[in-house]
Every structure is written in structure tokens, then in C-alpha cells.
Amino acid sequence: MKKHIELLGILHLVYAGVALLIAAFAFAVLTTIGFIAQDSIALHVLTLIAVIIAAILTVISIPGIVAGIGLLKLRPWSRPLAIIVGCLHLLSFPFGTALGVYTLWVLLSDESRQILA
Secondary structure, three states: OHHHHHHHHHHHHHHHHHHHHHHHHHHHHHHHHHHHOOOHHHHHHHHHHHHHHHHHHHHHHHHHHHHHHHHHOOOOOHHHHHHHHHHHHOOOOOHHHHHHHHHHHHHOOHHHHHHOO
16 A cells, blocks of 8 residues: 555646646736737736746646645655546546546545555
8 A cells, every 4th residue: 555655646746737837828828928919908918827837837836736745755744635626626527536546546545544644
């Protein structure tokens, strides 16, 4: 079960990392489009939208990064945090759902409860 917990930590880090990459990509694309449009209003509006999207995705990714690091270091507080993050991932079909189900399967077992105690 310890290998499953370590794999789960890596998966949470990768999933959050992909969200951060999407945030950076969306920011770059939207601000570039605003710059190419050569319209000051479009530039300001698209920059504002880019900042909002990037900020939301970053804030959403932080708990997954913290849970992933905690699981890799086998910290006791990482179990409840990862369960909460996993439950939230269930709503993100298909990859988030798979990660959420795997998170619940691993962390709700008695063996993982003992390892992370």
C-alpha cells in the first residue's frame, strides 16, 4: 500500500502541475491576443480575463500540490487533505474522476490509515 500512496502523491502533483501549465498557457494566449489586436480596451479586458483564469487555476492547484507533497513524505495530515481534494476531483471527468476514485480507494483502506497515522 505504501507504493500506492507514493504513486498517489505523484499523481496529485502531476494533475496540479498540468492545471498550472494550462493556467500559464491561457494567460500567455489571452494576453498575446490582446496585444495583437492593437486595441487598448481589448488588451485590458483580455489581460483581466487572463489574470482571473490563471489565479483561479493556481488557487485550485495549491491543495493538490500540498497533498501530493504530504503523501510523498507520508505526513499524517496529508490523508484528510488528499481525501478532500480527491472528492473534488471526482467532478472533473474523466481524469479527475479516475484520480478521485483512486484516491478514495487508496486512502480509505485500513492499511493506508495505519501507514499515515
